[in-house]
Amino acid sequence: MNFYNQPIVLDNGSGNIRCGFSGDEKPRVSYSNIIGTPKYNKINYLPNSIKQNDTFVGNDAQINRGLLKLVYPIENGNIEDWNSMEIIWDKVLKHDLMKDNEINLNEHSILINDEIFTSNKQRETICQILFETFNIGAINLSISNLLSLxxxxxxxxxxxxxxxxxxxxxxxxxxxxxxxxxxxxxxAGREITKLLKTEVTKNGYLMNSSSEFEIIRNLKERLCSVNMMENIENGSQSFPLPDGKKLNITNESLKKPCELLFNPISFGYxxxxxxxxxxxxxxxxxxxxxxxxxxxxxxxxxxxxxxxxxxxxxxxxxxxxxxxxxxxxxxxxxKNNCFIGGSIISSLSTFNNIVISRKEFNENPQCVYEKYY
Ligand SMILES: Nc1ncnc2c1ncn2[C@@H]1O[C@H](COP(=O)(O)OP(=O)(O)OP(=O)(O)O)[C@@H](O)[C@H]1O
Ligand SMILES: [Mg+2]
The missing domain is CATH 3.30.420.40 (ATPase, nucleotide binding domain)
Known part of the structure; x- marks a missing residue:
């Protein structure tokens, strides 16, 4: 089967979603794989852009995060909240990929990242939703590590x-x-952010909400580093908070969370x-x-x-x-390696040979993993 329109490339990560077309050097859409819903009651006679039942995706959720309860639908590579996942895919594929221009997904194949040791059930459900709800033409699942290489x-x-x-x-x-x-x-990164949250508490700041978790993630990305010395130097650093105050945190607290990867047993793992x-x-x-x-x-x-x-x-x-x-x-x-590899593979002339059509999937749903694993 031939799909004449450019294949879509989707890196559906636990923390970030990245999407574009084959041949793109970098993703056209790249934001947190996150959904937010308002957590306060709206005074409903006031005109306002935010409605009680609105959901916010990606950057929109980050911008309004103080008013929202934020949820990542994917935890450790497992899609835990399929409804939220569908809302995010809808925004990415139907609105943001072509900047609100209509896209006929049926005429496109999609390359989507796959992680080793993902359950076959999850692989099947991903394909089922992409075929049935999004009407995608054909699908290829490719291992992230292979794409990154x-x-x-x-x-x-x-x-x-x-x-x-x-x-x-x-x-x-x-x-x-x-x-x-x-x-x-x-x-990986989310566990490191959780460890940093504990350190932030030890430094005297209680930050418990889902939006404050995002502040701690930003703090981690900006100031945390891997320790290279026997003894961590004294001293502290400050990080601006959205309310105009500064969070002061010791160098020791900024170095400790990264030890998780090099010394997991010291954290009980x-x-x-x-x-x-x-x-x-x-x-x-x-x-x-x-x-x-x-x-x-x-x-x-x-x-x-x-x-x-x-x-x-x-x-x-x-x-x-x-x-x-x-x-x-x-x-x-x-950070974009997985997407870039997907962009390269999907632009090869042989890509059409490794996609699965809806017909093949309906006849034998196991073919999504049988073919490649
Ligand atoms: N400059 C940085 N320093 C340290 N960590 C960073 C930096 N930039 C991003 N991160 C962390 O990297 C993680 C996101 O990386 P990436 O986008 O590769 O993950 P993902 O593809 O969404 O997730 P996964 O592949 O695990 O399902 C987050 O935990 C984020 O906080
Ligand atoms: Mg990833």
Whole structure:
């Protein structure tokens, strides 16, 4: 089957949703994968743009967040609130992708990101909604880590993706996914924000609402960094709050949350650290393959953007094995890597061969994962 219109590319992340067309260098739509509903009673005789039953999506939700209860429909890569997810997809696909110009989704195929170890039920439900509610022409699910690797122009490498809800590692060799190398833990940016929230409380600020959680996320992105020293230096930093006041927080509190990835046990999590996951994922492969893999470790996802992240990772891998050589790559565009890889793959002439049509899906819904996993 041929779809003449440009394929749509959708990176539906736990924290952010990014969407555009194949061939785009960066997403046309990129905002928090979030929905907000007013939490106060409206005095209904006053004219105002906000109505009681309004829902706000993405940037609109962020702008009005003080009045809203905010919900992320995806937690750790699992879609927990399908109604909210549909509202967000509606806004992204029907309103924002073409800036309110009508788009006939039936004439487009869509490439959507897929995470390793996602339930097959979720994969099927995603496809069912996209076909039945959105009338999409055809669908391809592609593993985020593979897309992120392609974004770097590589077909061999260790693709490490740390986003908001998932930290995952996939080794790929000449385009083959190495099944023994797959690693996923559900510790990523949102858990780091939660740890920072505890630190903020210890520094004397009680910030409990969903909109205040977003302030703490902004604080994290602006001031948190990965510790490189034995002893954290004293001192503190300040962060402007929307009410005009300043939040003062110690350097120790700003460094501690990132330790989650390098030392999860110290926070009570039994998961492996990021350095152990990477090392084990490579060592699990055939000896013949390891050299190239060690020399092509690719970082992507927003939570690899902390200052000193790469340097600390080098230090920690050396602690595990100081004999092996390895190289770590991190592009400045790494937050968008998954989208960019999707944009590249979907513009290949062979893309039409790897999409699933509605007819194929209706005949055998399992074909969405049977074909590729
Ligand atoms: N400069 C930064 N420093 C540290 N963290 C950052 C930075 N920018 C973004 N982040 C964090 O990265 C996470 C979002 O990354 P990304 O958009 O890759 O995740 P996602 O694709 O939405 O989620 P996932 O892939 O886990 O489902 C958030 O936790 C965000 O706070
Ligand atoms: Mg992601």
């Amino acid at each position: 392609y974004a770097m122009g590589k077909t061999t490498g260790v693709s490490v993706n740390i986003g908001d809800g998932i930290c995952s590692i996939v080794n790929i060799f000449d385009g083959y996914i190495l099944p023994n190398s797959l690693k996923r833990i559900n510790l 039994e998961d492996n650290s990021i350095q152990e996951l990477i090392y084990k994922s490579i060592i699990n492969n055939d000896t013949e393959l390891r050299f190239k893999l060690f020399n092509s470790i690719i970082l992507s996802g927003g939570s690899t953007c902390f200052k000193n992240f790469g340097n600390r990772l080098i230090k920690e891998i050396r602690k595990i094995d100081n004999e092996i050589g390895f190289k770590i790559f991190a592009s400045t565009e790494r």
